[in-house]
Amino acid sequence: MEKHSNKGNNLKDIANMLGLSVSTVSRVVNGRRYVKEETREKVLAAIEKYNYVPNDVARSLKTSVTKTIGVIVPEIRETFFTQLIKGIDDVIAKSGYSIIIGDTGESPQREDEYLDLFSRRRVDALVLATVSSEPNKILSLIVNEIPVVFVDNLPRLSISFDAVLIDNELASRMAVDYLTGLSHRNIAIILGSKAETTGYNRLLGFSSRMSELGIATDTALIKYGDYKEASGFACMEELLASRDVHPFSAVYVTSELMTYGAMKAIINNGLRVPDDISVLGFDVHDRSGLMRPGITTLRQPEEYIGRYTGELLIKRLSDAEEASKQKILLEPYIDIKESCKKLD
Amino acid sequence: MEKHSNKGNNLKDIANMLGLSVSTVSRVVNGRRYVKEETREKVLAAIEKYNYVPNDVARSLKTSVTKTIGVIVPEIRETFFTQLIKGIDDVIAKSGYSIIIGDTGESPQREDEYLDLFSRRRVDALVLATVSSEPNKILSLIVNEIPVVFVDNLPRLSISFDAVLIDNELASRMAVDYLTGLSHRNIAIILGSKAETTGYNRLLGFSSRMSELGIATDTALIKYGDYKEASGFACMEELLASRDVHPFSAVYVTSELMTYGAMKAIINNGLRVPDDISVLGFDVHDRSGLMRPGITTLRQPEEYIGRYTGELLIKRLSDAEEASKQKILLEPYIDIKESCKKLD
DNA sequence: TTGAAAGCGCTAACAC
DNA sequence: GTGTTAGCGCTTTCAA
Numbered sequence: 001m002e003k004h005s006n007k008g009n010n011l012k013d014i015a016n017m018l019g020l021s022v023s024t025v026s027r028v029v030n031g032r033r034y035v036k037e038e039t040r041e042k043v044l045a046a047i048e049k050y051n052y053v054p055n056d057v058a059r060s061l062k063t064s065v066t067k068t069i070g071v072i073v074p075e076i077r078e079t080f081f082t083q084l085i086k087g088i089d090d091v092i093a094k095s096g097y098s099i100i101i102g103d104t105g106e107s108p109q110r111e112d113e114y115l116d117l118f119s120r121r122r123v124d125a126l127v128l129a130t131v132s133s134e135p136n137k138i139l140s141l142i143v144n145e146i147p148v149v150f151v152d153n154l155p156r157l158s159i160s161f162d163a164v165l166i167d168n169e170l171a172s173r174m175a176v177d178y179l180t181g182l183s184h185r186n187i188a189i190i191l192g193s194k195a196e197t198t199g200y201n202r203l204l205g206f207s208s209r210m211s212e213l214g215i216a217t218d219t220a221l222i223k224y225g226d227y228k229e230a231s232g233f234a235c236m237e238e239l240l241a242s243r244d245v246h247p248f249s250a251v252y253v254t255s256e257l258m259t260y261g262a263m264k265a266i267i268n269n270g271l272r273v274p275d276d277i278s279v280l281g282f283d284v285h286d287r288s289g290l291m292r293p294g295i296t297t298l299r300q301p302e303e304y305i306g307r308y309t310g311e312l313l314i315k316r317l318s319d320a321e322e323a324s325k326q327k328i329l330l331e332p333y334i335d336i337k338e339s340c341k342k343l344d
Numbered sequence: 345m346e347k348h349s350n351k352g353n354n355l356k357d358i359a360n361m362l363g364l365s366v367s368t369v370s371r372v373v374n375g376r377r378y379v380k381e382e383t384r385e386k387v388l389a390a391i392e393k394y395n396y397v398p399n400d401v402a403r404s405l406k407t408s409v410t411k412t413i414g415v416i417v418p419e420i421r422e423t424f425f426t427q428l429i430k431g432i433d434d435v436i437a438k439s440g441y442s443i444i445i446g447d448t449g450e451s452p453q454r455e456d457e458y459l460d461l462f463s464r465r466r467v468d469a470l471v472l473a474t475v476s477s478e479p480n481k482i483l484s485l486i487v488n489e490i491p492v493v494f495v496d497n498l499p500r501l502s503i504s505f506d507a508v509l510i511d512n513e514l515a516s517r518m519a520v521d522y523l524t525g526l527s528h529r530n531i532a533i534i535l536g537s538k539a540e541t542t543g544y545n546r547l548l549g550f551s552s553r554m555s556e557l558g559i560a561t562d563t564a565l566i567k568y569g570d571y572k573e574a575s576g577f578a579c580m581e582e583l584l585a586s587r588d589v590h591p592f593s594a595v596y597v598t599s600e601l602m603t604y605g606a607m608k609a610i611i612n613n614g615l616r617v618p619d620d621i622s623v624l625g626f627d628v629h630d631r632s633g634l635m636r637p638g639i640t641t642l643r644q645p646e647e648y649i650g651r652y653t654g655e656l657l658i659k660r661l662s663d664a665e666e667a668s669k670q671k672i673l674l675e676p677y678i679d680i681k682e683s684c685k686k687l688d
Numbered sequence: 689t690t691g692a693a694a695g696c697g698c699t700a701a702c703a704c
Numbered sequence: 705g706t707g708t709t710a711g712c713g714c715t716t717t718c719a720a
Contacts, residue, residue, distance in 0.1 A: 010697050021707040026699065034705055051484065056464040057404045058697035061712050066401060068444070076433070082426050089420070089447055098461070100412070100444045103433055117442070120400040140395065260632045284632075288604040292636035354713055365691040370715065378689055402713035405696050 008050025018046055029054055060122070069313060070118035071127045072102035072111060079256070079285045080302055081129065084151060087306015088127060088313070095314055097124070108132040115141060125313050130155050133195060147316040149309050154197040160325040162316070164309045166300045168198055171332035172205030175252045175280055175298055178334055180213055183343040184250040184278060188221040190235045190262060191254050202254045202282075220246040225258050232261025240269050249343055250278035259284050259295060263339075274341035281339070294337025301330055352394025362390055373398055404466070413657060414462035415471045416446035416455060423600070423629045424646055425473065428495060431650015432471060432657070439658055441468070452476040459485060469657050474499050477539060491660035493653050498541040504669040506660065508653045510644045512542055515676035516549030519596045519624055519642055522678055524557060527687040528594040528622060532565040534579045534606060535598050546598045546626075564590040569602050576605025584613050593687055594622035603628050603639060607683075622684040630681075638681025645674055 008014060011022045011029070018025070020039065027035045028043040035043075046052070060066045069092055073081040089099050100123060102114035108131055115137045118126060125147040130138065135155040142148055142161060150163040179187050189206055192199040203222070210217050223238060225231030232253055239251065253259040259281035266277055273279050273293055281297035308328050316323070352358060355366045355373070362369070364383065371379050372387040379387075390396070404410045413436055417425040433443050444467060446458035452475055459481045462470060469491040474482065479499040486492055486505060494507040523531050533550055536543040547566070554561050567582060569575030576597060583595065597603040603625035610621055617623050617637055625641035652672050660667070 012697075022698080023700080023708080024706055027706090030699085036705060039705080051488075053460075053463045055405075055466060055697050057401060057410060057466050058712090059699075060401045061399075061405050061696090061714090062698050062700085064712075077426050077430050082421050085445070086421050086447065089445065093447075096461075098444050098446070098465075100442050101429070101433065102442070103430065103437075116397075117440075119397050121442075122399060122401050144395075257631075260634060263632075263634060286632070287601075288607075288628075288630070288635055290604060290607060290636070290639075291632055291634045295634075356713075366714080367692080367716080368690055371690090374715085380689060383689080399713050402696090403715075405698090405712090406714045406716085408696075 008046075008052045010052075010055065014043065014046050014050065014052055017050070018042055064122070066122050066124055067097050068100050068121070068123045069097050069125050069127060070102060070114070070121070070123040071099050072104060072114050072118070073129045074104050074106040074131050076101065076103045080152070080283055080300065083302035084129075084306040084309070087303040088310040089306075090303075091307050091310025092313060095317075097313075097317075104131065106131050108134070112137045119146070124317055125149070127151060127309055127313070128155075129153060131196075147313065149312055149316075151305060151309055152198060156197075162312055162325045162327070164305050164312060164328040165330070166305070166332045167329045168201035168332075169205035169208075170329075171282070171298045172202045172252075172254075173209040174332065174334060176206055176209040176213070178296075179250045179252065179278065179280060179340065180215070182250075182278065182340055185215055186218070186221070186248040186250070187215075188223070188239050188248040188251040189254065190223045190225055190232060190239075190251065190258055192225060192227040192258070194224065199254070206252065218246050218248075221248055225255075225261075227255045227258060229257040229261040232258025233265045234261070236262040236265035237269075240265065240271075248277075250280065250340065252280045252282075254282045256281065256283040256285065259297070263295070273339050278340035284335075286337075291337075293339050295339045296337045297335050298332050299335050300332055304330060352390075352396045354396075354399065358387065358390050358394065358396055361394070362386060408466070410466050410468055411441050412444050412465065412467045413441050413469050413471060414446060414458070414465070414467040415443050416448060416458050416462070417473045418448050418450040418475050420445065420447045424496070424627055424644065427646035428473075428650040428653070431647040432654040433650075435651050435654025436657060439661075441657075441661075448475065450475050452478070456481045463490070468661055469493070471495060471653055471657070472499075473497060475540075491657065493656055493660075495649060495653055496542060500541075506656055506669045506671070508649050508656060508672040509674070510649070510676045511673040512545035512676075513549035513552075514673075515626070515642045516546045516596075516598075517553040518676065518678060520550055520553040520557070522640075523594045523596065523622065523624060523684065524559070526594075526622065526684055529559055530562070530565070530592040530594070532567070532583050532592040532595040533598070534567045534569055534576060534583075534595065534602055536569060536571040536602070538568065543598070550596065562590050562592075565592055569599075569605075571599045571602060573601040573605040573608075576602025577609045578605070580606040580609035581613075584609065584615075592621075594624065594684065596624045596626075598626045600625065600627040600629065603641070607639070617683050618685040624684055628679075635681075637683050639683045640681045641679050642676050643679050644676055648674060 011025045015022045015025045025043055028040045071085060104110040111132050127149050129152040135157055138155055139157060150161060151165055154163055191203055194200050194203055223235035225235050253262045263279060266273055271277055281295045284295045284297035355369045359366045359369045369387055372384045415429060448454040455476050471493050473496040479501055482499055483501060494505060495509055498507055535547055538544050538547055567579035569579050597606045607623060610617055615621055625639045628639045628641035
């Protein structure tokens, strides 16, 4: 574990010590052919002995490839994003890529800053769960031909782009079918921001499926929160307060934290789930399996979203040909537990 | 959003277009002094117009600074590590550093690979939650003067090193004090690998505090798992199977997933928590607040571990002087819920 | 206040 | 098989 001060730190040092040229040493470092076996061994031995570590920064400068993918998310602690990152990493690590993280804390401004930073860093591609409503920076990146894959939320862009996400409209349609299948007709819904495509499509699926089934929706049963727990709680409180005028037997809450908030509001009001009110959640994660009651929930195949994203990235990074953009829509699924019951 | 093909992509382009030298342009890009105000404005305008994006790769090659911190963890999806990453990122992002992730999947071999990869990438520093028992690679990094901060688990190294973690021995002493305070005397314990310092110190604190209190420990009540849920389940099954010979009223489970496994084994055997057996967990995270019963648990101040790690990193990265290594031991705490009851 | 030039460590023609 | 050399885009003396 000796330290060889300033020797053995670069190709030139190794080359000099061996009386070889840098290109020959470079060839063996990169496993190229056209090197005499004997020479190769000598070089390898020197590399080992002097603990030579190739400099990827120099290599990147020369080759214009950093083997780095920037992943920008609103909040890395949210299970959805953590799983997504894991899925992407699983796939791209096999090809030698690494993820560099940008956690925006839901701030469009920070998102733009990360976009700038990662451009300067020359990441090979970007994965973006955008929270921005003015995607100018994004647009310029795409125009400048850096591969960008969108996940979760889509940008309001007129040009085409790559994306991997679930069919949010379908998710809500499934929610309606599930609840109406349990004979519910008066269904409340708590949404996140409808300014984002995610929220917009979840509302769309809900409304359209309800009307297809000929069920009138009481607009007083549609509430908007901000994805956070407190807003789920508040929305639920409002719903409960006006329950005599606007009755409902089930509530569909379209995000994980809002679902927890809603559950607590119900419990707080001395009501029981599912006996008094059925709750259908979204993105609920119960790692412990010890929540009571277990919450029936729409789920996204997060790890697959990550894996598909990773695969799409690899494809965009290797295909020389200008492939046309694609939107990969995965299917959500319902994880049935105990929070919804059949009306008699 | 025009695309300026091969113009405006580097300092030289900008310099040429303006009839200036690269050094002058470089000065304004870096906000240096000694540039005439008029020149500065002209350059800034050109940068804007031609959408010039500085190349950090080239800058890094020149300055030997990548503004990148490698964070290597066994499993990014574990709440502990996710929170850790968030804490680190919060601090270092303010100084322009970014995190590049290495998820080893608990494999010492992958850990070594990431150590190699991140060395080649020339990360400025490393954060390492090691799973390796032969830290040769780590040692050579430290010797080569790249700052390394250890978290969670410590390496078996004879030289000194920086680390931020909780006092695991203290955690177990607190566990013993809490349970004995509830009049428990026969306390079972389920541990992870004792080969790792984390597990070793948790056992140490338990044993030493028990004997200080004059309570004999039945060694049959000490079980070893592998941190995963299944092993918690299996250990608990064993404990329950021999309960008539080796009775116990409480069990202290030293990891999150093993705690869930143990809970399920107890429920599976038709027993209740805490009426029949008290369960004291470790690292249990209940984001929903809807687990029933709520599990009383030892907790680590994860985000602080992350923040302290970030601060230590920044210090090591800015202090020219060779500072002596430090081990920052944070205090664990008990989050009391309903899974432990007082014996009568 | 500005410019010329060296060089960070590497890859890849191209020549021998 | 191996060596020479020209950059990749930038920072930074040093000189003007």
